[in-house]
Amino acid sequence: xxxxxxxYPRRVLVWGxxxxxxxxxxxxxxxxxxxxxxxxxxxxxVYALSFNMLLGQTGLLSFGHAVYYGLGAMITMxxxxxxxxxxxxxxVTLLPVxxxxxxxxxxxxxxxxxTRRAGTTFAMISxxxxxxxxxxxxxxxxxxxxxxxxxxxxxxxKGWFGITYGPQIQIYYLIAAWxxxxxxxxxxxxxxxxxxxxxxxxxxxxxAEFVGYNPQVVRFLMVVLAGFFAGVAGGLTALxxxxxTAESLHAYTSGIVIMMAFVGGVGYFFGPIIGALLITVxxxxxxxxxxxxxxxxxxMFLMVVLYAxxxxxxxxxxxxxxxxxxxxxxLAPAYLLAALPVLLVGGGVxxxxxxxxxxxxxxSAQLRVFGVTVxxxxxxxxxxxxxxxxxxxxxxxxxxxxxxxxxxxxxxxxRQEQRT
Amino acid sequence: xxxxxxxxxxxxxxxxxxxxxxxxxxxxxRGERHAIIGPNGAGKSxxxxxxxxxxxxxxxRIELNGDDITELRAFEINxxxxxxxxQITNIFHNLTVFDNVRCAxxxxxxxxxxxxxxLSALMDASARADEMIDRIGLRRRRDxxxxxxxxxEQRALxxxxxxxxxxxxVLLDEPTAGMSRSETEHAVSLIRRVTEGxxxxxxxxxxxxxxxxxxxxxVLVYGRIIATGTPAEIRANSAxxxxxxxTSRAHA
Numbered sequence: 103x104x105x106x107x108x109x110y111p112r113r114v115l116v117w118g119x120x121x122x123x124x125x126x127x128x129x130x131x132x133x134x135x136x137x138x139x140x141x142x143x144x145x146x147x148v149y150a151l152s153f154n155m156l157l158g159q160t161g162l163l164s165f166g167h168a169v170y171y172g173l174g175a176m177i178t179m180x181x182x183x184x185x186x187x188x189x190x191x192x193x194v195t196l197l198p199v200x201x202x203x204x205x206x207x208x209x210x211x212x213x214x215x216x217t218r219r220a221g222t223t224f225a226m227i228s229x230x231x232x233x234x235x236x237x238x239x240x241x242x243x244x245x246x247x248x249x250x251x252x253x254x255x256x257x258x259x260k261g262w263f264g265i266t267y268g269p270q271i272q273i274y275y276l277i278a279a280w281x282x283x284x285x286x287x288x289x290x291x292x293x294x295x296x297x298x299x300x301x302x303x304x305x306x307x308x309x310a311e312f313v314g315y316n317p318q319v320v321r322f323l324m325v326v327l328a329g330f331f332a333g334v335a336g337g338l339t340a341l342x343x344x345x346x347t348a349e350s351l352h353a354y355t356s357g358i359v360i361m362m363a364f365v366g367g368v369g370y371f372f373g374p375i376i377g378a379l380l381i382t383v384x385x386x387x388x389x390x391x392x393x394x395x396x397x398x399x400x401x402m403f404l405m406v407v408l409y410a411x412x413x414x415x416x417x418x419x420x421x422x423x424x425x426x427x428x429x430x431x432x433l434a435p436a437y438l439l440a441a442l443p444v445l446l447v448g449g450g451v452x453x454x455x456x457x458x459x460x461x462x463x464x465x466s467a468q469l470r471v472f473g474v475t476v477x478x479x480x481x482x483x484x485x486x487x488x489x490x491x492x493x494x495x496x497x498x499x500x501x502x503x504x505x506x507x508x509x510x511x512x513x514x515x516x517r518q519e520q521r522t
Numbered sequence: 523x524x525x526x527x528x529x530x531x532x533x534x535x536x537x538x539x540x541x542x543x544x545x546x547x548x549x550x551x552r553g554e555r556h557a558i559i560g561p562n563g564a565g566k567s568x569x570x571x572x573x574x575x576x577x578x579x580x581x582x583r584i585e586l587n588g589d590d591i592t593e594l595r596a597f598e599i600n601x602x603x604x605x606x607x608x609q610i611t612n613i614f615h616n617l618t619v620f621d622n623v624r625c626a627x628x629x630x631x632x633x634x635x636x637x638x639x640x641l642s643a644l645m646d647a648s649a650r651a652d653e654m655i656d657r658i659g660l661r662r663r664r665d666x667x668x669x670x671x672x673x674x675e676q677r678a679l680x681x682x683x684x685x686x687x688x689x690x691x692v693l694l695d696e697p698t699a700g701m702s703r704s705e706t707e708h709a710v711s712l713i714r715r716v717t718e719g720x721x722x723x724x725x726x727x728x729x730x731x732x733x734x735x736x737x738x739x740x741v742l743v744y745g746r747i748i749a750t751g752t753p754a755e756i757r758a759n760s761a762x763x764x765x766x767x768x769t770s771r772a773h774a
Binding site: 103105106290293294297298299302305309310312315316319320 | 574576595596597600601605606612613614615616617621624625626628629630633634635636637638639640641642643644645648649683684686687
């Protein structure tokens with residue numbers, strides 16, 4: 103028997119498209135904002151995937167993953183400072199590895215404590231360690247930079263071939279290259295004996311023990327490796343912003359990555375990639391449009407948990423399966439029918455939220471939408487919004503039934519075809 | 523003379539003040555098929571849990587091929603060639619049948635915690651997993667998620683995982699529990715086939731299965747072994763009839 107090929111057409115296609123998207127995306131716009139958005143997406147992709155090595159693959163819910171990310175960022179920043187002061191020389195290109203090694207080091211140190219137990223115990227210990235590290239970062243201002251954080255200059259010397267990492271486009275490509283390498287590495291890791299045994303430990307640690315594996319060692323190795331990749335992500339963010347503050351260690355940073363993984367879908371390797379993209383866009387784009395972005399953020403999280411508990415990735419996978427079976431077309435009319443009420447309800451909710459925010463926070467009842475000024479003090483506005491939502495909900499109930507009937511029918515025919 | 527494959531010496535186990543096993547002495551020779559029978563609550567599963575280090579013993583000693591394994595952890599005992607199945611199906615639910623079995627062969631093939639090798643390129647692991655899947659009759663379900671199997675299929679998979687690592691001493695905890703008559707017959711022939719040449723210790727309620735499979739039988743009643751012998755000897759033993767078989771026959 104010959105082993106299956108490493109590269110087969112479908113795999114080459116998927117990774118090729120991903121790589122092409124990473125390479126082409128920065129050319130779509132010349133604005134610095136676009137580039138910094140893309141850079142942030144790339145960093146968060148690595149961070150979220152490293153988190154999911156624990157949650158999705160090993161079944162370890164960590165409330166303190168920022169420890170590895172933040173410490174990786176700080177260590178990278180110290181290295182950059184040292185390079186700037188000519189203490190030693192490391193090419194800036196390779197600095198993210200320093201962050202990774204920092205994350206790896208703390209993974210070894212803390213993983214020994216955290217991985218003795220799984221389940222809730224692990225989650226609580228990780229929370230405690232996260233808080234502890236965040237708190238002690240302010241006790242050691244020489245290391246963490248204290249309130250002001252650490253900063254330095256990523257442009258060191260002349261650079262090769264004019265690559266100084268001064269311009270944002272250059273740092274984007276540095277981040278993108280590292281991010282792509284990390285994504286490939288993390289995927290490869292999931293396809294190794296350790297990766298599969300981590301899944302086994304996730305499903306049934308006791309059984310894993312009865313096939314010869316020490317679950318604690320498996321968890322430990324996964325924490326250490328996840329620490330490495332989180333550290334690389336931290337290193338990339340240090341180079342991107344040239345400043346690292348204690349916030350990178352905080353519970354918020356630990357929390358956001360949980361959201362990314364859940365929204366994207368922890369059950370699939372690519373889930374956190376989607377989650378990192380969606381949430382970073384929400385964080386950066388929507389937050390620049392409206393002060394209520396956190397509300398939408400919570401709403402989106404709620405919607406995913408309620409209606410797509412497997413995350414966006416599970417919805418994608420399900421529909422790809424239907425598409426391959428050639429039955430997705432049958433669902434399209436029902437989905438299109440559902441679009442109108444969804445838009446009505448969604449638009450109505452957004453209108454209410456925006457108005458309430460304006461009235462409460464800015465003491466102004468004016469809202470400009472597509473060049474039209476809407477005044478929330480007028481009853482007509484509220485009647486219109488209420489009517490839109492009510493109509494939307496009514497339609498949604500009706501259409502929702504059609505959609506679910508249609509889905510049942512599609513699955514029934516699918517099962518029948520499989521049997522014959 | 524070689525040491526017995528499995529030996530228990532004066533093993534006691536109590537949970538709090540409740541004594542479950544009292545001075546259990548048991549010796550299973552290499553290649554023997556040994557059944558442990560007894561009424562509900564006699565401590566049969568506890569006995570297995572002590573041997574496989576799921577629980578620690580309160581006192582006494584357990585030996586595997588003459589080596590003391592009393593203080594070892596479950597995975598260490600497994601690496602020394604003892605494997606077990608569970609009464610309540612204990613499989614990797616979100617992995618495919620193939621991956622379930624492949625996980626069970628990885629350690630014995632020396633791949634340990636490797637994270638630098640491509641799993642799908644390890645042809646010896648794949649071949650051994652597929653061979654075991656054939657033997658347990660699950661080839662058609664090879665790529666199905668374990669959680670989607672029927673109960674009988676999951677029981678077969680349980681046996682497959684237990685045996686795939688190549689253990690020489692195999693403990694099966696009620697392998698036919700909850701099965702219909704035809705499923706039981708199927709399971710018995712499966713067990714007979716896959717444990718050929720191995721040392722087998724099984725807990726079983728179904729007397730037909732016990733007397734059909736076992737070379738020797740031990741009877742455990744209220745935490746004590748009251749008799750050990752060939753099926754014929756056990757059938758003839760009056761203490762056993764009184765304590766156990768009598769009631770069992772009355773029910774049957």
